[in-house]
Amino acid sequence: MESILExxxxxxxxxxxxxxxxxYKFSGIYDxxxxxxxxxxxxxxxxxxxxxxxxxxxxxxxxxxxxVRFGIGxxxxxxxxxxxYTLFKLLKKIQSL
Amino acid sequence: xxxxxxxxxxxLLVFLVSVTPAxxxxxxxxxxxxxxEDAVWSIAFLLLIVLSYSSYKFMKGGMQGVSRGYMVLCxxxxxxxxxxxxxLIKRAGGYKKPEWFFDVVREGFESATGLILGIGFxxxxxxxxxxK
Numbered sequence: 001m002e003s004i005l006e007x008x009x010x011x012x013x014x015x016x017x018x019x020x021x022x023x024y025k026f027s028g029i030y031d032x033x034x035x036x037x038x039x040x041x042x043x044x045x046x047x048x049x050x051x052x053x054x055x056x057x058x059x060x061x062x063x064x065x066x067x068v069r070f071g072i073g074x075x076x077x078x079x080x081x082x083x084x085y086t087l088f089k090l091l092k093k094i095q096s097l
Numbered sequence: 098x099x100x101x102x103x104x105x106x107x108x109l110l111v112f113l114v115s116v117t118p119a120x121x122x123x124x125x126x127x128x129x130x131x132x133x134e135d136a137v138w139s140i141a142f143l144l145l146i147v148l149s150y151s152s153y154k155f156m157k158g159g160m161q162g163v164s165r166g167y168m169v170l171c172x173x174x175x176x177x178x179x180x181x182x183x184x185l186i187k188r189a190g191g192y193k194k195p196e197w198f199f200d201v202v203r204e205g206f207e208s209a210t211g212l213i214l215g216i217g218f219x220x221x222x223x224x225x226x227x228x229k
Contacts, residue, residue, distance in 0.1 A: 014211075016211045018211065018212070018215035019211050019214040019215040019218060021215075022214075022215050022217075022218030022219050022222060023218055025218070025219075025222045035104070042108070043141075044214075063123060063124060063126065063127050066127045066130075067126055067127055067130050070127070070130040070131050070133075070134045071112070071130060072112075073134040073137075073138070074111075074130070074133055074134045074137050075108070075111050075112040077134060077137035077138040077140075077141045078108075078111050078137055078141075079108055079111070080141045080145075081137065081140055081141035081144050084141065084144040084145050084147075084148045085144055085148075087148055088144065088147060088148045088151065091148070091151055091152055091155060092151075094155075095155060
């Protein structure tokens with residue numbers, strides 16, 4: 001069980017790296033939607049940082065490191081949610097035209 | 098000025114406020130921070146579901162490729178919501194068993210979310226690049 005969870009941990013770090021790169025590429029496509037996608041990109045990068053922190057030495061015993069990790073997670077979640085909301089508002093604006 | 102506050106100062110403040118509990122970190126602080134994180138991310142994934150489903154419906158008529166990309170993002174939103182919501186139930190309720198559900202399934206959804214999100218972005222990127 002422990003080895004499965006460890007494998008998932010490494011997979012997560014890699015997949016969020018993929019998501020961050022993809023969001024970066026995607027933010028450069030539209031001129032109008034740039035801001036929303038840039039927020040999504042920043043959120044994904046912060047999520048990658050959050051995932052990377054758990055692979056640092058002494059992570060399991062250091063509460064400070066754990067709180068910093070989840071703090072970064074909260075910040076990335078808020079930025080990402082704001083990015084999605086910005087894009088949703090823009091979509092509604094386009095629909096009403 | 099408003100843009101500067103909105104995009105530079107506000108995210109920085111959010112980050113600083115979120116890491117403040119780290120000054121006096123205990124096991125209880127870790128748990129509370131995780132509950133807050135799970136709640137924030139559940140909302141973020143719900144917004145992703147709403148955004149991608151609305152975009153999917155909007156693009157469905159004319160832009161098939163783009164609508165498929167948004168459909169993939171919608172699936173990522175559902176798996177992401179399940180990942181964070183299971184975590185929220187686990188920590189807020191103090192549940193530990195069954196381990197396969199609260200640990201393995203949850204982390205499985207976590208892996209799936211990152212992967213599907215990445216695939217969704219790549220599909221959208223290539224489809225839109227091709228159309229330009």
